[in-house]
Amino acid sequence: MTELAVETHGLTKRFGRQLAVDDLDLAVPRGAVFGFLGPNGSGKTTTIRIVLGLAAASAGSVRVLGHDMPKALGTVLPRVGALVEGPAAYPFLSGEANLRRLDAADRHASPRTRDQRVVQALERVGLSHAGAKRVRAYSLGMKQRLGIAAALLRPRDLLVLDEPTNGLDPQGTREVRSLVRSLADGGTTVVVSSHLLAEIEQICTHAAVMRTGRLVAQGSLDELRGLGRSRLRVLTPDPGRAREELARLGLAVEHEDGVARADGTATVRAELPDEPPLLETLAAALVAADVRLRGFEVEQDTLEDRFVALTGEGFDVAQ
Structure with a gap:
């Protein structure tokens, strides 16, 4: 102890x-x-x-x-x-x-x-x-x-x-x-x-x-x-198909405004469960569903994100 x-x-x-x-x-x-x-x-x-x-x-x-x-x-x-x-x-x-x-x-x-x-x-x-x-x-x-x-x-x-x-x-x-x-x-x-x-x-x-x-x-x-969340971030020119496939795989897809970038891609985010599938499995499933991948990564809540979520208020985060 x-x-x-x-x-x-x-x-x-x-x-x-x-x-x-x-x-x-x-x-x-x-x-x-x-x-x-x-x-x-x-x-x-x-x-x-x-x-x-x-x-x-x-x-x-x-x-x-x-x-x-x-x-x-x-x-x-x-x-x-x-x-x-x-x-x-x-x-x-x-x-x-x-x-x-x-x-x-x-x-x-x-x-x-x-x-x-x-x-x-x-x-x-x-x-x-x-x-x-x-x-x-x-x-x-x-x-x-x-x-x-x-x-x-x-x-x-x-x-x-x-x-x-x-x-x-x-x-x-x-x-x-x-x-x-x-x-x-x-x-x-x-x-x-x-x-x-x-x-x-x-x-x-x-x-x-x-x-x-x-x-x-x-x-x-x-x-x-x-204690924070992990999210999958997918950059793709096929956001609709990506959302459908991630939802089919049981992931909670976050709402996105759907605005495409200058290169025609858009970001799709989905919250990962405590025991997420292997990233290789997720990527392969998206490709099999004809989702073109331009970016694929896991985002982790920062300490700032977590503290703001805990308190419901902002912090001064810079000197």
Whole structure:
């Protein structure tokens, strides 16, 4: 059985009559880069706040790093770094001074090695050149990186990042992705909450999908992709005969507008069953039915197709 870094059972959160999180069973494997995906307002941040002890659940249970929460806050939180709902910093202080203040508030941190920790945290997020600047002069992306640096002042078993690339330029985004991968390679479990599908696909090993407070799917990325459909795509100048033959073979033929291309061919698509016939058999049957084949391939639902189907809503899929 896979050891879990975060697990919830029946987790529920109500705000008056609004049900923000509805009976959530979440399972984050240790060592994973876990994408927490869903449209804005789907309940991701509320769930994270409950997991970290920043909000109380209305019902259900939470375990983090093997301990019941919020009972074990004092034991668990020193092992957890988090950036939730954007970074907060004193604008009139420098980035370095902000990190020193945060480090000083940690009763488990040795004052003798504080400067070293601050320098290393700034280096890891690419802010060494701006550590002496006041935070009021930082761009949004720089503030985001400073927030991640604060989460990395000490070694962490679990790192929780809520929209970590918000406001970052493409270079900053690549740096954060590289940082997340390096942390995971070092044994840290990383939870990345995002509404950006590209974010999840490029850095995560596992994911969960939320919709209006409910969990609609979770698992490894390969497992989630496997939930999608496979379709046969046939390019032919004989679309009518192709549809008839595919239907005769028991395939569900998708509706097409029948518009031919400039070369006189049209596309016919049919959904393949879980155990489809051999492609060679399908091709031979079409040829035997006098269907001229100009193209013949299997199309698989992308992760984007699958997530949009699960949530009923679109995602931002590009940076």
